[in-house]
Amino acid sequence: MGQTINGLLRRHGLILAFLVFLGGVALNAEAFLTPGNILDVLRQVSITGMMALGVTFVVLTGRLDLSVGSMLTLLTVIVVDQHNIVGPFPAIVMTLLAGLAVGAINGLLVGFVKLNALIVTLAMLSFLQGLVLFYSGGSNVNVSNAQDTWFGVFGRGDFLGLPVPVVLFFVSAVIAGLVLQFTTFGRRVYGVGGNETASIFSGIDARWTVFWAYVVSGLTTGVAAVIMGSRVMGAQNTIGQGYELTVLAGVILGGTSLLGGSGSIWRTVIGISMLGFIQNGLLLLGFPYYVQWLVTWAVIIIAVWIDLGAKRGRIFA
Amino acid sequence: MSLATNNQAATPLQSVLGWLLRNHIWVFLALTVIVFSVSSPYFLTVNNIGNILTQGAFIGILAIGMTLVMIDGEIDLSVGAILALASALAIGLQDHMGVWPAVFLGLMSGAALGFVNGTLVALSGMHSFIVTLGGLIGIRGLVFVYSGENALMVPDFSYTEIPEIYFGPISLTAILFFALALFFQWVLSSTRHGRETYAVGDNIEAAHDAGINVKRHKIINFTICGTLAAVCGILLSMRLGTAEPNAGKIWELWTIIAVVLGGTRLQGGFGSMWMTIGGVLTLAVLRNGLRLLNTPNYVELMVMGGVLVMALVLDKLLNQKGDT
Numbered sequence: 001m002g003q004t005i006n007g008l009l010r011r012h013g014l015i016l017a018f019l020v021f022l023g024g025v026a027l028n029a030e031a032f033l034t035p036g037n038i039l040d041v042l043r044q045v046s047i048t049g050m051m052a053l054g055v056t057f058v059v060l061t062g063r064l065d066l067s068v069g070s071m072l073t074l075l076t077v078i079v080v081d082q083h084n085i086v087g088p089f090p091a092i093v094m095t096l097l098a099g100l101a102v103g104a105i106n107g108l109l110v111g112f113v114k115l116n117a118l119i120v121t122l123a124m125l126s127f128l129q130g131l132v133l134f135y136s137g138g139s140n141v142n143v144s145n146a147q148d149t150w151f152g153v154f155g156r157g158d159f160l161g162l163p164v165p166v167v168l169f170f171v172s173a174v175i176a177g178l179v180l181q182f183t184t185f186g187r188r189v190y191g192v193g194g195n196e197t198a199s200i201f202s203g204i205d206a207r208w209t210v211f212w213a214y215v216v217s218g219l220t221t222g223v224a225a226v227i228m229g230s231r232v233m234g235a236q237n238t239i240g241q242g243y244e245l246t247v248l249a250g251v252i253l254g255g256t257s258l259l260g261g262s263g264s265i266w267r268t269v270i271g272i273s274m275l276g277f278i279q280n281g282l283l284l285l286g287f288p289y290y291v292q293w294l295v296t297w298a299v300i301i302i303a304v305w306i307d308l309g310a311k312r313g314r315i316f317a
Numbered sequence: 318m319s320l321a322t323n324n325q326a327a328t329p330l331q332s333v334l335g336w337l338l339r340n341h342i343w344v345f346l347a348l349t350v351i352v353f354s355v356s357s358p359y360f361l362t363v364n365n366i367g368n369i370l371t372q373g374a375f376i377g378i379l380a381i382g383m384t385l386v387m388i389d390g391e392i393d394l395s396v397g398a399i400l401a402l403a404s405a406l407a408i409g410l411q412d413h414m415g416v417w418p419a420v421f422l423g424l425m426s427g428a429a430l431g432f433v434n435g436t437l438v439a440l441s442g443m444h445s446f447i448v449t450l451g452g453l454i455g456i457r458g459l460v461f462v463y464s465g466e467n468a469l470m471v472p473d474f475s476y477t478e479i480p481e482i483y484f485g486p487i488s489l490t491a492i493l494f495f496a497l498a499l500f501f502q503w504v505l506s507s508t509r510h511g512r513e514t515y516a517v518g519d520n521i522e523a524a525h526d527a528g529i530n531v532k533r534h535k536i537i538n539f540t541i542c543g544t545l546a547a548v549c550g551i552l553l554s555m556r557l558g559t560a561e562p563n564a565g566k567i568w569e570l571w572t573i574i575a576v577v578l579g580g581t582r583l584q585g586g587f588g589s590m591w592m593t594i595g596g597v598l599t600l601a602v603l604r605n606g607l608r609l610l611n612t613p614n615y616v617e618l619m620v621m622g623g624v625l626v627m628a629l630v631l632d633k634l635l636n637q638k639g640d641t
Contacts, residue, residue: 064446115629116584118392118446119577122570123629127622133615248450258444290461297455301448305441317442317532 013310014255014303018274025281032284039163045276046165047072047224047231049269052247053169053176054103054220056268057213059251060180062193062260063110063117065214067124068221068247071102072240074132075225080235081141088151095229096222102128103218104211111210125244132237142234155231165227172223176216177265189213193260250275253300255307274299338635342579342595342628349599353606360609367486373601374494377594378549379572380579381494381501382431382542384593387576388505389535390518390585391445393542395434395452396572397565400550402456403427405464405560407551408471416476423554424547430456431543435536445539453569460562468561477558490552495594497545502590514538518585574621575600578628599624 026033051068058065075095082091102124109120143149157164180186188209191199200206229235254271256263278299279292309315337344354361379396386393407423414422434452438445471477482489505511513534516524525531554560579596581588603624607617 109626113630113633115626115633118583119573119625119629122573123622123625125570125622126574126618126625130615130618130620130622133613133618138614245450245454249454252447252450258446288461290458293454293458294462297451297458300451300454301437301441301443304443304447305437308441308443312442316440 029284041276041280042166043163046169049169049272050224052250052268052272054217057216060189060193061213066244067121069240069244070125070128071221074128076229076235079229084144099218099222103215107211107214111207140236146233346599357609363486369601369605370491371488374490377494377597380575382545385538386542388518388588394449394569396546397568398456399546400565401460403547403550404554408469408560427547428544431540435539439532468559471558480555498590
């Protein structure tokens with residue numbers, strides 16, 4: 001019995017601590033655990049969460065994608081601007097295609113040319129931010145006919161009483177989880193991340209696996225951009241700045257290993273939702289918004305350390 | 318490692334070629350200088366060279382610490398936030414204790430945070446990317462907790478004249494950068510700590526088996542990196558006379574770009590301050606030159622991305638030849 005409790009704490013200590021946090025905030029802020037507030041948090045989380053789904057694929061292969069923040073900016077600017085020019089549906093298609101294209105370039109450079117993922121996606125971050133300024137000429141873009149377009153449904157609409165972005169996020173999460181668990185591609189992602197050499201010897205083409213992981217990341221960022229553009233009905237040139245870090249923080253917090261091969265979609269969903277609830281809870285308790293950054297720091301360190309300590313059987317390296 | 322060292326009986330041409338390939342960043346730097354000199358009459362002037370050196374020195378000082386950490390096979394993403402905190406403390410504390418104690422405490426904040434980063438990496442065994450990603454987010458929070466959302470203003474503007482010492486066109490800031498770079502090049506090439514840095518980065522288990530105290534070693538390098546970030550922050554606060562809570566945002570990325578451009582490898586075990594100086598100067602020349610040519614801001618960002626990928630490809634090609 002003592003053993004099981006110990007094991008339970010080790011494996012799910014983070015979630016238990018999170019539940020304690022939720023309870024603590026709920027006692028001190030009545031509005032916290034109301035359905036309306038929970039849906040608001042989930043609505044906010046859906047954009048970073050959407051991106052995190054794709055980034056999880058990349059991280060599982062043992063690579064990184066730092067370009068998603070700039071990519072979100074670029075794609076949001078594209079979807080909003082093109083909405084005014086070619087209408088909502090073609091704009092969405094273009095945005096998703098652009099996301100796939102950027103992901104493919106990342107995938108090509110990392111998977112096939114075998115360049116360092118961190119630097120390549122860092123270069124892409126810089127390049128895409130330049131591309132944003134080039135495309136928009138430095139000015140912000142807005143949806144001109146915000147009142148009479150159905151485009152708003154992705155960010156603002158409701159479906160069966162749930163916000164559409166939340167539904168999109170959860171449906172995508174289920175699909176991504178199923179792909180990882182039950183498709184050959186999903187198993188290959190784990191294989192390449194777990195032991196690349198072994199995976200190559202077992203006949204997996206690691207280059208294509210990495211390539212497609214980046215393409216998935218580009219696609220989910222494209223969907224996130226559609227939600228973002230639809231919610232804001234406009235886009236600034238810096239709208240996605242820093243998102244790559246929040247997304248990574250969520251993925252890491254969930255317990256997906258940066259070394260690859262270990263982690264899952266549901267962990268990412270938990271990690272990114274935790275960040276959302278921590279942020280919202282601290283605000284409701286009356287803390288200034290930047291206190292959440294301090295808490296995020298502590299939570300990341302503690303969570304990852306506990307996770308690592310549990311895996312190797314002792315706390316200190 | 319390189320073409321020339323493999324071949325003992327290298328002809329002079331081969332050794333020159335080998336040297337150029339090993340130091341491709343300097344070749345690239347020379348090329349950019351030539352291109353900008355031809356295309357802008359204002360580029361190759363004494364004043365502008367002085368400007369480039371001063372502008373480059375800020376990222377340069379960060380890059381020195383980053384180089385040490387990267388040769389160790391680690392990374393420090395928190396330098397931008399550390400510099401913001403040091404600059405806020407150096408200015409904010411002046412009302413209470415005077416200029417130099419405030420500057421000293423700013424410096425100490427950087428050392429302390431670097432020590433925390435290093436200790437967390439060493440004790441937990443977590444990857445430094447995670448530890449310092451947390452630091453990047455959390456230390457920025459500390460800055461806001463300390464200074465609120467507004468920029469802090471220096472009480473007495475004579476503070477801004479401290480670094481305004483020039484040796485010809487070269488500012489004290491630039492001199493400081495070169496002095497620190499030379500000092501740490503000496504540390505890398507001529508001290509035990511320096512040799513251990515390469516050993517740890519090259520093969521951490523072998524280094525441990527050889528009797529190197531890897532944990533203490535890493536803590537020292539992260540502390541140096543944090544301290545240098547604080548030096549950069551304090552110089553920035555002197556230059557601006559204010560400390561803005563968002564100062565240094567994404568400077569960690571520019572720093573990594575400069576170091577990688579120089580040829581130091583993220584995998585660890587390879588690199589030098591010479592390379593980093595080359596990378597820093599190249600970055601500074603590119604930014605300065607593109608601005609002199611009146612190119613829009615986006616060109617700079619796109620060129621930077623392109624150059625970075627090119628540097629990686631080049632390094633890969635040269636490295637593959639050298640290794641066989």
